[in-house]
Amino acid sequence: MRIVDARVIVTCPGRNFVTLKLVTEDGVTGVGDATLNGRELAVASYLSEHVVPLLIGRDAARIEDTWQYLYKGAYWRRGPVTMSAIAAVDTALWDIKGKVAGLPVYQLLGGRSREGVTVYGHASADTVDGVLARAADFVRQGYRAVRVQTGVPGLSDVYGVHAGPGVYEPAGAAVPTEAVWSTERYLDHVPAVFARVREEFGPHLKLLHDVHHRLTPIEAARLGKSLEPYALTWMEDPAPAELQEGFRLIRRHTTTPIAVGEVFNSIWDCQRLVSEQLVDYVRATVVHAGGITHLRRIFDFAALYHVRSGSHGATDLSPVCLAAALHLDISIPNFGLQEYMPHAEVTDEVFPHTYRFAEGYLHPSEEPGLGVDIDEELAARYPYKPAALPVNRLEDGTLHSW
Ligand code: EZ4
Ligand code: CO
Numbered sequence: 001m002r003i004v005d006a007r008v009i010v011t012c013p014g015r016n017f018v019t020l021k022l023v024t025e026d027g028v029t030g031v032g033d034a035t036l037n038g039r040e041l042a043v044a045s046y047l048s049e050h051v052v053p054l055l056i057g058r059d060a061a062r063i064e065d066t067w068q069y070l071y072k073g074a075y076w077r078r079g080p081v082t083m084s085a086i087a088a089v090d091t092a093l094w095d096i097k098g099k100v101a102g103l104p105v106y107q108l109l110g111g112r113s114r115e116g117v118t119v120y121g122h123a124s125a126d127t128v129d130g131v132l133a134r135a136a137d138f139v140r141q142g143y144r145a146v147r148v149q150t151g152v153p154g155l156s157d158v159y160g161v162h163a164g165p166g167v168y169e170p171a172g173a174a175v176p177t178e179a180v181w182s183t184e185r186y187l188d189h190v191p192a193v194f195a196r197v198r199e200e201f202g203p204h205l206k207l208l209h210d211v212h213h214r215l216t217p218i219e220a221a222r223l224g225k226s227l228e229p230y231a232l233t234w235m236e237d238p239a240p241a242e243l244q245e246g247f248r249l250i251r252r253h254t255t256t257p258i259a260v261g262e263v264f265n266s267i268w269d270c271q272r273l274v275s276e277q278l279v280d281y282v283r284a285t286v287v288h289a290g291g292i293t294h295l296r297r298i299f300d301f302a303a304l305y306h307v308r309s310g311s312h313g314a315t316d317l318s319p320v321c322l323a324a325a326l327h328l329d330i331s332i333p334n335f336g337l338q339e340y341m342p343h344a345e346v347t348d349e350v351f352p353h354t355y356r357f358a359e360g361y362l363h364p365s366e367e368p369g370l371g372v373d374i375d376e377e378l379a380a381r382y383p384y385k386p387a388a389l390p391v392n393r394l395e396d397g398t399l400h401s402w
Helices: 040-055 063-073 080-101 128-140 183-201 217-230 244-253 271-275 291-303 319-331 345-350
Strands: 003-011 017-024 029-033 117-125 145-150 178-181 206-210 234-236 258-260 356-358 361-363 391-394
Touching: 003 040, 017 040, 017 080, 029 080, 029 319, 040 063, 040 080, 063 080, 063 291, 080 291, 080 319, 117 128, 117 319, 128 145, 128 183, 145 183, 183 206, 183 217, 217 234, 217 244, 244 258, 244 271, 271 291, 291 319, 319 361
Parallel strands: 117 145, 145 206, 178 391, 206 234, 234 258
Antiparallel strands: 003 017, 017 029, 117 361, 356 361
16 A cells, blocks of 8 residues: 655644645545644655655555654654654554554554543643632533643743633744743742642642743752642653753652653653653653654653653644544553643644543544544645744843743
8 A cells, every 4th residue: 555645734723733644545544743833844844855755655554664764764863853754654654554444543552541531731820819710610621630830920921821811822923032030939939839729629639730841950859849748740841851860869859750751752862761760751742752653662661660651732732643642542551641732723623633522531533543634725724824932041141941
């Protein structure tokens, strides 16, 4: 079953997405997400210039061989652009295999390991009262897990805080906006927020918090210790993870669980974090970590060390990525949590899908393949708009991690 066409579709229904659509000689189609927030056209060009010509005429049934061909065959390994491009091909091939077999992809991955995929919602507001109200909304909708982010007194623009109604979207102006950060103000504020939230919701609601790479390991250790009374499910990206052994310092001081990985693109990004049990959850995604094939390899490796999945699921990952993530989430033995932010209505129109939310769980599609598609005609009505992620500086102007 040869691949006869491969289309790279760039569209902006509410935000930018890059999608690969493969077509076989029998007319079976498969889709893969290739969106890399703020760097979309780099992946689109990598696909169009370097990958599409290699796909035409290849056997669509050979998923693993195609993965190895694109990874080893490029000579240049890893990196978010390359791995997102490989991911898109891999995801589309799994979609095709499911359609050919007449089975949802999770059945090809071994079938169900659970009844539903537990997701967490984002409760964010400038004030603690605001966040309590948002979290109560999620609880009313049946969510069992909530990520809590608030404003910090003295800082005007803090990561993860929803500015107004509508979908949270950090990417905006073509040239990055700049925010000011103070670790001192942040560390002083956060424990009191969680004291209020835990008091309000009792011990059973799973609470999470995203530090977004802003602390050093010893600062993160202090935060983790100060949050221990509130029994978080995880603190996310407490420090940048390029220095994997740096997490030993955090681990030595706190039992607050740690989740890392939304910027990972390969198993090598977490090899030491996992094998030394320095983290509890790996948050890598289908789109940025080499597709279903490679992400499953990461999660299988993690399972050996009691590390669970916690896949990133922000709205800059398209419904194609979310659909694929759910097939993995439902099938792997070491699933932890899945992040979920509903997409804008216009995004859902461009990417029709049959996964669904009910009572705090997402359920993967039961259709053959991934159960998601892209409406190419509608997509063409939303041309690409340059949009960059913000930049973060300390109060003295020093560039800091955003
Ligand atoms: O900043 O997806 O946990 N979620 C996050 C996200 C990321 C964006 C970057 O594109 O940290 O909001
Ligand atoms: Co995050």
